[in-house]
Structures are given as C-alpha cells and as structure tokens.
Amino acid sequence: MIHLGVEAPAEAGAREILLDRTMGEGRFTKSSERLREGRLPAEGLALVARDGDSIVGTVRLWNVSAGGRDALLLGPLAVAPELQGEGVGSKLMRLALNRAAAAGHGAIVLVGDAPYYSRFGFANGLTARLLMPGPVDRNRFLALELRSGALAGARGLIVPTGDLVAPALVPDLAERLPVRLAA
Template sequence: MRLKQETPDDWWEVEALFDLCFAPGRTALSSYRLRDNTEPLRALSTIARDAQNTLAGAIRFWPVKVGNHDALLLGPIAVHPTHQGEGLGAALIEDGLSSAKSAGWKRTLLVGDAPYYQKFGFEILPHVVMPPPTNPDRVLGAGAWTGVAGPVTPWPEKTGGQT
C-alpha cells in the first residue's frame, strides 16, 4: 500500500469511493455546508493505492474557522470495503495529522465516534458548535483547543487556509 497526495486527476475516483462507503445523500450532511465553495487542502488530502494501483482509501482536510481561530475539518475518510480491517484508516489519519502539524496547523476537528477517534488524540469539544443537526457528542478535536470556542464556520477564502 502506498500513500500519496491526492491530485485533481484523482477527484472522480475519490468521490466514487466516498459514495461507495457512505450512505446516499452524504453531501446533505451539515459538515458539507462547511466545505461549500472551498477546496480541500491538497497538501494534506491523501489517497492510498494498493499493489494493483486501485484506490484503497482516501482522506481530505478542509480549512474552517472556530470562532476567530483557524482549524482543520477532517473528512471524509474512507477505506474501500476490500481493504477494511487492515489498518489503512489509521494510517491515513496518523499521516494526515502529522502532515497537518508539520504544516503549522494547530487544531483538527471532525464529526465521529469518540471511542474510535480517541486513540488518535481526539476528545469531545463541548464548546465548539457544528451547524445543526450535528450531535454535540460527536464533535471531536485534537490539538490546541484550550480557550477555543464558538461556532464552526466556513473558511472565508475559496482556496483554503494556512494556520
């Protein structure tokens, strides 16, 4: 399995993987409103290809604001059903968080299951508010969240952010 940066040429294949792995209507979720008119950060968005060069997994990161603070929104992340249970999801998350830290990003959030994401350093963010109807117990963050509170809003620029 090899990890590499997602390129624009991978877009349709990655979207097909997300469609396969998530319920129909995934783009209707409130987290997708935070991605409207914003591009994923290509330097942090990664794909995994197997020995046959088949797309096996993908992860994307998006810049957002939490109050007046910059943050990354992790997701979607997906692993093709034929490669689930191999640790590929964990590898994509660990690689992504490491790359984000190296790029100067201080905090990452996602909407997910705390028992799974805790092993990557994510905790419930009680003072961070995702657009409704997000369950607040599923709003998780890793990194420097002390003193950061407020609503999660879209990044103000189309091309993505810095720190």
C-alpha cells in the same frame, strides 16, 4: 501493496466513487458537508491510499475557523469495504495528523465515531463551546490540539475559511445547497 500520498487532481472522480461506495448519498446531508461545500481542501492535506492505480482510501482536511481559532476540519475518512480492518484508515489518519502538524496547524475538529478517533487523541471536551452549522451528536463532535492551547478560548460557530473552488468545477453545487436565492 498500498501506497499513501497526496491526492492528484485527476483522482477526484475516483475519490468520489469511493465515497459513494462507502458512505452513500447521505453524506451530502451532513453538517460537515456544509463546511466543505465549494471549498478546496487545505494545501497538501488531501490524501489517498492507492492499490496500484486504484484509490482505496481517502481523507481530507479543510481550513476552518473554530470559534475564532484557526483549525482544520477532518473528513471524510473512507476506506474501500474490502480493505476495512486492514489498517489503511489508521495509516491515512497518522499521515494526515503528521502532515497537518508539520505544516504548522494547531488543531483539528471532526464529527465521527468517538471510539475510533480517540485512539488518535481526539475527544469531545475541546468542542464543548463550539457549534457546527447544523445538527450534530455532541458525543461525535471531537477535537485534537496539535499544539497545546490552540483551541483555548474557542467559542462559537465553526465556519469555512479555505479557498473557494472555481464555480465551473462544481456545476451541481447549486442543486445541493439547502437554500436558493431568488433571482
């Protein structure tokens, strides 16, 4: 039986293995990754699906500024290949949206499959004046207001605002950064 809950710190490794299985190394080259690098997920919004002791699904939300408005960035959402189509991803999404709304967050942005995310209310109209920190397919750049008007007047670059991870916890971060500074 699948159980949903908050990701425990000790589950980070299992989560990364699941992401490698479902998304591969290419996930580190995506624009959304630039917003997540070196940051902690929003408080209480790193969620997992467990089958016994195994992590079989994951979703995280991250604090960002979306054109001057506080928002969350959702992603990645991943489900073990053998459970895809079983509703695990939808259940994780509903839990994430409910927890974000209950915590008082006003809006969520993401880059993803529009037909999938539209069933949860995401659309690309709210992102028309927003920019990602890198290339993005505008049809896949979506947003949802949890509170009406939360993205009103939002214009400009999406930037990370969440807490930083302690450097010792991400020893290979410097290797993944696109630019290195000379010493």
